[in-house]
Amino acid sequence: MLLGVNIDHIAVLREARKINDPNPVDALGICKLSGADQITIHLREDRRHIHDNDAKIICKQSALPVNLECSINNDIVDIVCKMKPSRVTLVPENREEVTTEGGLDVKSNFEKLQNVITKLHENEIEVSLFIDPNEEVIELSAHLNVEWIELHTGSFANIYAMLNSNLNNSHHIIKELELPRDELKKKLKKSISEIKKASKYANKQKLKVAAGHGLNYQNVTLISSIKYIDELNIGQSIIARSVFTGLEKAIIDMKELI
Numbered sequence: 001m002l003l004g005v006n007i008d009h010i011a012v013l014r015e016a017r018k019i020n021d022p023n024p025v026d027a028l029g030i031c032k033l034s035g036a037d038q039i040t041i042h043l044r045e046d047r048r049h050i051h052d053n054d055a056k057i058i059c060k061q062s063a064l065p066v067n068l069e070c071s072i073n074n075d076i077v078d079i080v081c082k083m084k085p086s087r088v089t090l091v092p093e094n095r096e097e098v099t100t101e102g103g104l105d106v107k108s109n110f111e112k113l114q115n116v117i118t119k120l121h122e123n124e125i126e127v128s129l130f131i132d133p134n135e136e137v138i139e140l141s142a143h144l145n146v147e148w149i150e151l152h153t154g155s156f157a158n159i160y161a162m163l164n165s166n167l168n169n170s171h172h173i174i175k176e177l178e179l180p181r182d183e184l185k186k187k188l189k190k191s192i193s194e195i196k197k198a199s200k201y202a203n204k205q206k207l208k209v210a211a212g213h214g215l216n217y218q219n220v221t222l223i224s225s226i227k228y229i230d231e232l233n234i235g236q237s238i239i240a241r242s243v244f245t246g247l248e249k250a251i252i253d254m255k256e257l258i
């Protein structure tokens with residue numbers, strides 16, 4: 001199974017101080033040497049972490065393929081076409097969100113997606129759609145002739161964290177998941193089975209399958225054991241661990257687990 005390391009979170013730290021350190025570009029060599037298979041970055045419309053210049057340099061200098069996440073807004077798509085990443089993952093964006101909250105609404109945006117995907121393919125860029133694990137959405141994605149889909153694992157990760165970590169005793173408790181343990185266990189089982197079913201269905205549709213969001217050292221094997229998933233994109237937990245162990249060890253440890 002392939003590992004894409006999302007290095008946005010290095011830029012999050014830089015932007016907290018509004019200086020030039022730490023620089024996500026400095027992670028490229030370490031990711032390659034530690035066995036990562038891909039660099040993932042998200043050029044958000046609000047440029048809250050990765051900026052255009054980071055993305056430009058990363059696409060130019062990375063020895064690993066670059067998976068650039070962006071919204072379906074035409075201006076941003078035109079910008080990323082010029083950067084020539086190996087892959088663009090189209091994701092939904094919402095100004096107020098702390099992080100990507102759900103998958104793309106493929107049905108409502110079908111025509112817009114057709115145009116954006118054509119433009120990306122004309123620029124010889126592979127396309128992936130960041131979607132919820134749902135068969136109807138996968139079927140629509142297959143009709144859009146994309147090479148990849150990425151299944152949003154955020155909801156699985158939230159349930160797992162409320163069940164198995166101290167998140168429910170912290171100020172970041174997820175209110176809507178403040179439920180009896182039995183109920184959370186059922187929800188977790190359902191969520192894993194949806195991801196399994198969706199990945200199998202996507203594989204049958206000849207789509208390559210990635211998954212990601214909220215995956216960490218505790219929950220990752222529940223997802224990496226699903227045989228229809230080809231690749232995981234993981235950022236927050238790897239960069240968080242690297243504060244204590246260094247990036248190289250954080251990546252090697254994750255690679256070993258998956």
Ligand SMILES: CC(=O)[C@@H](O)[C@H](O)COP(=O)(O)O
Nearest residue numbers: 008042069091098099100213
């Ligand atoms: C789409 C997605 O899942 C990623 O981009 C990732 O979560 C890191 O980016 P943000 O922290 O900006 O959501």
Ligand SMILES: NCC(=O)COP(=O)(O)O
Nearest residue numbers: 006212213214234235236
């Ligand atoms: N698309 C998911 C991703 O790139 C990484 O998400 P996270 O591990 O930072 O939550």
